[in-house]
Amino acid sequence: MIELKNVSKTYAGSVLAVDNINLNIYDGEIFGFLGPNGAGKTTTIKMITGILKPDQGTILINGKDIQKEPLEAKRLFGFVPDDPNTFLRLKGIEYLNFMADVYDVDTIVRQERIQNLSERFDMRSALHDQIQSYSHGMRQKIMVMGVLIHEPPVWILDEPMTGLDPRSSFVLKEMMREHADENKTVFFSTHVLEVAEKVCDRVAIINKGKILFCGNMEEMRKEFQGDESLEKMFLELTENER
Amino acid sequence: MRDKIKKMWLLTKVLLKGGMGKSKMKPKWKVLVGFLVCLWLIPVAGSIVAMVAGLYDGLASLGQEGLLLEIGMGSASFLVLFFGILYLLNLFYFDKDIENLLSLPFTPGQIIGAKFIVALVYEYVSVSFILLPVLGVFGIKARMGIWYYLYSILVFMTMPAIPLVMAGIIVMIVMRFTNIGKNKDILKIVGGIIGIIFAIGLNIGIQRFTGNMMDPSNLQQLIHQGNNSLLGKTMILFPQVKMSNLGLLYSSSFTGLLWILGFLAVAFLAYFIFLLLGEMIYFKGVVGLSESKAKRKIFTSEALQRQSIQRSVFYSCFWKEIRILLRTPVYFLNCIVMNILGPFFLLIPFFTAQEEGIFEESVKLAQNPNRMGMLLGIGFGIILFFAGTTGIASTALSREGQQIFVNKMLPIDYMTQIIAKVASAAFIGFWGVLILAGIGIILFRFSFIFIILFMFLGSIGLLFSAFLGILIDLYHPKLDWDNEQKAVKQNFNVFLHMLMIMVFAGITIFLSIIIRPSILYLILGIGLVYGCLTLLLWFWVKQISRKAFEKIEV
Numbered sequence: 001m002i003e004l005k006n007v008s009k010t011y012a013g014s015v016l017a018v019d020n021i022n023l024n025i026y027d028g029e030i031f032g033f034l035g036p037n038g039a040g041k042t043t044t045i046k047m048i049t050g051i052l053k054p055d056q057g058t059i060l061i062n063g064k065d066i067q068k069e070p071l072e073a074k075r076l077f078g079f080v081p082d083d084p085n086t087f088l089r090l091k092g093i094e095y096l097n098f099m100a101d102v103y104d105v106d107t108i109v110r111q112e113r114i115q116n117l118s119e120r121f122d123m124r125s126a127l128h129d130q131i132q133s134y135s136h137g138m139r140q141k142i143m144v145m146g147v148l149i150h151e152p153p154v155w156i157l158d159e160p161m162t163g164l165d166p167r168s169s170f171v172l173k174e175m176m177r178e179h180a181d182e183n184k185t186v187f188f189s190t191h192v193l194e195v196a197e198k199v200c201d202r203v204a205i206i207n208k209g210k211i212l213f214c215g216n217m218e219e220m221r222k223e224f225q226g227d228e229s230l231e232k233m234f235l236e237l238t239e240n241e242r
Numbered sequence: 243m244r245d246k247i248k249k250m251w252l253l254t255k256v257l258l259k260g261g262m263g264k265s266k267m268k269p270k271w272k273v274l275v276g277f278l279v280c281l282w283l284i285p286v287a288g289s290i291v292a293m294v295a296g297l298y299d300g301l302a303s304l305g306q307e308g309l310l311l312e313i314g315m316g317s318a319s320f321l322v323l324f325f326g327i328l329y330l331l332n333l334f335y336f337d338k339d340i341e342n343l344l345s346l347p348f349t350p351g352q353i354i355g356a357k358f359i360v361a362l363v364y365e366y367v368s369v370s371f372i373l374l375p376v377l378g379v380f381g382i383k384a385r386m387g388i389w390y391y392l393y394s395i396l397v398f399m400t401m402p403a404i405p406l407v408m409a410g411i412i413v414m415i416v417m418r419f420t421n422i423g424k425n426k427d428i429l430k431i432v433g434g435i436i437g438i439i440f441a442i443g444l445n446i447g448i449q450r451f452t453g454n455m456m457d458p459s460n461l462q463q464l465i466h467q468g469n470n471s472l473l474g475k476t477m478i479l480f481p482q483v484k485m486s487n488l489g490l491l492y493s494s495s496f497t498g499l500l501w502i503l504g505f506l507a508v509a510f511l512a513y514f515i516f517l518l519l520g521e522m523i524y525f526k527g528v529v530g531l532s533e534s535k536a537k538r539k540i541f542t543s544e545a546l547q548r549q550s551i552q553r554s555v556f557y558s559c560f561w562k563e564i565r566i567l568l569r570t571p572v573y574f575l576n577c578i579v580m581n582i583l584g585p586f587f588l589l590i591p592f593f594t595a596q597e598e599g600i601f602e603e604s605v606k607l608a609q610n611p612n613r614m615g616m617l618l619g620i621g622f623g624i625i626l627f628f629a630g631t632t633g634i635a636s637t638a639l640s641r642e643g644q645q646i647f648v649n650k651m652l653p654i655d656y657m658t659q660i661i662a663k664v665a666s667a668a669f670i671g672f673w674g675v676l677i678l679a680g681i682g683i684i685l686f687r688f689s690f691i692f693i694i695l696f697m698f699l700g701s702i703g704l705l706f707s708a709f710l711g712i713l714i715d716l717y718h719p720k721l722d723w724d725n726e727q728k729a730v731k732q733n734f735n736v737f738l739h740m741l742m743i744m745v746f747a748g749i750t751i752f753l754s755i756i757i758r759p760s761i762l763y764l765i766l767g768i769g770l771v772y773g774c775l776t777l778l779l780w781f782w783v784k785q786i787s788r789k790a791f792e793k794i795e796v
Contacts, residue, residue, distance in 0.1 A: 046647070053792055074651065083645075093541065101553050102653065102654055103653070105552070125541065130569070
């Protein structure tokens with residue numbers, strides 16, 4: 001479970017990127033974080049993962065405060081960033097082992113997981129090569145694998161579908177569902193509405209740093225009158241704010 | 243043609259802007275840095291001017307004052323050629339913007355022509371340390387007229403171009419013939435090393451050559467002729483030096499104008515030839531250079547079992563650092579190669595010295611038990627010096643760039659990450675120590691005990707340097723870069739670290755020579771002083787590490 005209480009963040013003293021938001025993401029659900037470009041999605045995610053320090057408010061991950069107990073809190077989640085261009089000079093297998101060492105995954109368990117994940121994502125033949133030789137989608141996949149190697153109770157993914165081919169995208173969605181069904185938490189950001197519509201149990205819409213809506217699809221449709229497509233709703237929602 | 247030049251100029255402007263990088267330094271820090279630079283610059287500039295003036299007086303008494311200009315410009319040319327090889331190699335072939343430039347409708351000549359000018363601008367900064375005092379002192383002392391100063395400006399602006407053209411041509415030819423096969427990273431490194439070795443060879447060659455030229459009996463005769471008759475004898479490698487010298491010397495007459503015009507013509511011709519060569523071979527060297535090797539070999543279960551074994555977090559972080567340093571050509575060439583080749587640079591004087599017996603004298607000195615303390619102190623200073631030049635520790639955070647968010651997001655204690663970086667800097671520094679030790683044993687026949695003590699003290703020096711470097715980088719890491727070269731070469735932290743280490747190395751060597759302590763006192767002295775300083779730095783780093791990481795917002 002992820003809890004955000006009165007969280008705000010200002011950049012360079014003046015630009016209010018996130019404005020006093022409150023969110024609860026419960027165990028067992030896939031939670032979509034929607035918003036146009038520059039709405040504050042990535043800033044929020046960076047605060048949850050301890051990359052940025054909020055100006056005010058608290059963030060708890062399964063009850064651990066990311067500011068007060070950073071190491072304990074960080075152990076509880078796995079984070080897939082929107083930019084997969086990290087560790088480019090390491091080989092795929094070296095990266096996976098690095099992540100396994102960081103999260104104390106023992107030898108037997110890691111071997112089993114590397115085997116499973118590389119088969120599921122069709123990456124077996126690439127593990128020997130440096131990540132810089134991978135395509136964008138393959139880099140995305142190896143990042144996802146690195147995060148899943150310690151089977152964290154909370155998943156946080158920033159635009160995870162970008163660059164994935166349909167099959168990998170399907171596999172990832174399937175895994176997100178499995179994960180949530182095991183009563184774990186999945187939190188992901190996207191600006192692709194169809195993905196959110198198909199995968200999410202609940203969504204929040206953020207624009208200009210404020211949460212405009214939080215609830216399930218049904219509630220969202222109700223709030224924005226009946227049958228209109230989500231896209232239209234989404235446009236309407238963010239349009240009024242401009 | 244006009245359109246071509248216009249486009250090249252357009253590209254040059256963009257590249258020049260990009261090269262400067264954004265400075266995120268706080269004003270307070272800027273003032274401190276500015277102050278430190280001035281503090282360093284004033285005595286350095288003062289001593290250069292004093293030295294040049296002394297040299298002028300000496301030469302003038304022999305009627306050879308014109309030689310001063312030649313020595314100044316000759317050494318500046320050499321400096322540009324030497325450092326230009328590495329710099330252009332990075333700029334022409336390993337820069338990240340190359341990929342984008344290749345896809346734009348520029349001719350090879352336009353790309354390297356524009357990049358060349360960027361390099362030239364940087365060279366002005368480095369040669370100004372030599373050329374400005376030389377041109378200025380000569381102008382004042384020889385009471386030269388207005389034309390001399392006008393020509394001086396022209397010469398200053400044009401002079402570095404010719405050795406830089408030479409460097410560019412060498413680089414292009416080397417890369418043309420090494421850009422083959424699949425493993426590009428290794429080839430980049432091999433190309434770079436060939437370039438460096440070429441530069442060292444050139445250094446030795448020139449020193450020998452000028453040494454022969456300076457054969458005493460020949461020299462005496464020439465000196466007696468007076469009247470600047472030595473001009474043009476020392477620098478056959480750089481013919482333009484002679485032309486510009488004569489232009490400056492005879493600046494009051496028409497002959498001077500002719501020489502200057504000739505000099506400018508040679509410079510433009512050289513640039514033109516360089517562009518022409520670039521048109522022909524640059525693309526062959528650069529296209530496909532960024533392809534990376536991929537085997538796409540099936541990963542067997544045996545390989546998985548062999549390679550996937552749990553290790554400690556520290557071990558994993560440490561090897562991650564080492565792997566990245568070794569596998570990234572820019573880091574390898576800038577941080578590691580110098581560390582390995584550096585010790586061999588120290589041997590150059592022994593091979594080029596004209597006097598007989600210097601080497602034997604040195605071996606004898608190395609056996610003298612009364613000098614052991616002093617030699618150990620000097621050895622320690624040399625290790626410090628090399629550790630200060632590599633920049634591994636002082637760019638440890640900077641090298642992470644925008645990806646530093648990973649360091650903040652992973653559940654690894656910041657201090658563990660920092661110590662892994664310190665250890666990697668010390669580990670690679672230790673290769674240099676081993677090479678120095680090997681040279682000491684094989685060539686100078688130092689005793690085994692001496693070498694062991696040398697390695698022990700050296701390790702303390704390496705740790706001291708690494709902690710100091712990372713402390714500097716923690717205060718303001720340069721993370722806003724788009725190409726690795728900016729992280730290690732155009733990073734002020736490296737310079738600052740080098741400066742501080744040189745002060746320590748200088749003081750240590752100076753005191754060792756003055757005091758000539760016994761070996762026991764030296765070990766106690768250095769061990770205690772540097773041991774305590776290292777502990778102090780460790781404590782300091784520990785105090786600020788969390789705050790420093792929290793301050794980083796990417």
